Amino acid sequence: MDVLAAEKADGPVEIDCMVTDDSTIHALNRKYRGVDRPTDVLSFALDEGGPGDTVFPRPAGAKAKMGILVVSYPTAQAQAANNRISVEEELRLLLVHGVLHILGYDHSGRSDTARMRRRERELLGSPGRIGRR
16 A cells, blocks of 8 residues: 555655544644544645644755644544454554545545545555545
C-alpha cells in the first residue's frame, strides 16, 4: 500500500505521524478544528489554513510537500473491535485516510465523501470495511 506512489504525488513528500491518546487528540481537535471531542485521525498539510486563519508554515528551505498525521490509538482499537477487524487494519485505514487528506482529498460533501471512500477501498483492497466516517 504505497499511497504516495498510487496517487502519483509530484515531488518529494514528507509526512510525520504521531500515535497518541484520546486526551491529546481531543485537545488538538478542539484547537485546530474547533471540534470539542476526540477523533480517530487528524491530518495537517503544512501551508494549509486552519481555524482562525492559523497557518501551519512549511519550514524555510523545505522542498517537499509536508504534512502531519495524528492518530488516536485507543480510538483505533475501539473502532477495530466494533468493525471486527484487527487494530493493524484499522491503523492502515486511518493512515491512508490521513495521507489522502494531505494530498487534497476531502469529505465535506457527498460526492467528495464517495470519491474519498472509493479511493480508500482501492488502496486497501477491502471494499466492505470502509465508509463509517
